[in-house]
Structure formats: structure tokens, C-alpha cells
Amino acid sequence: MNASTATRRPAAKKDESSEIGIAAFWRFSFNRELLKDSERLQQIKVGFPASLVQALRQTFDLQERSVETLLNASISTLERRRREQKNLDSVASERIDRIATVSHLAEEVFEDKANAAHWMSTPNKALGGIAPIMLCETEIGARQVRRVLHALEWGGAA
DSSP, X not given: OOHHHHHHHHHHHHHHHHHHHHHHHHHHHHHHTTSOHHHHHHHHHHOOBTHHHHHHHHHHTOOXXXXXXXXXXXXXXXXXXXXXXXXXXXHHHHHHHHHHHHHHHHHHHHTSXXXXXXXXXXXXXXXXXXXXXXXXXXXXXXXXXXXHHHHHHHTOOO
């Protein structure tokens, strides 16, 4: 095996791992829409698997600081929960649920997961120059993102 093959192999494995994480997030996002509100609420109270944090990071190419802000938890806490196979707390779980439902709407508007993820991750003038995903930290922010997505969907002003 030559050196170039050896150096490419870990990158391919990382790409494959990233693709698996991204697919897991979009499956999770789609499945939120299939549940009743009472079922979603129960799942939020129980907490989502901490492995969703990595899927979220991979899908939206988030830096650690952004993840900490979005989920109101330190990276070390989130990583410890993942290692110990413990669920996230209800605050982080509710925020992931919110991000997933808004992302699903973005996917419907853009008709493509990659385009939806890119739009969610890119600062937006209509949202005060903030990336839509970062506004999903709060329900009020998520409402602003939904308003812009509906305007894009219907061709109206945001």
C-alpha cells in the first residue's frame, strides 16, 4: 500500500461516519412529523439519545461553541452523556426537537436535505444576519425562521 492510499483511508471512514450521522438526523427530523404532540412531549421529557448531538453537528457543520449555545450544555457534559449512553436532559431534547421540526420544514421548502442544511447554517439577512439554526435556540427565534421559510415557500416578503 502506498502512502497516499494510507492517508486517504481515514478520511473516507470519516466521510462515511459523517454521512451516517447526517442520515440519522434527517430520519429523526422526518419522524418528528409522524408523532402526536403528546408523544413528542413524552419523548422530550424522557430525553433523546446523546448520540443525536453528533448527528446535529455533522448535519449543520456546527462548531463546539454553537452546539453549547444551542443545547444549553457544555461539550464535556454532552460527550459524557454519550459515553455513558445517557439521554439528554429535557432542555437539550426540546431544542433538538425544535431544530428537527424547523429543519424538516426547510427540507420541504428547498426540496433537498443538503440545501436545507446549508440554508439553516448560513447567516440570513431576513433574520438579522443570524444563521437560522442558531435562532432555534428559542421558540420565538424558531417562529421567525418558520416565517421566513413560509415566505420563501409562497414567494412573499419575509
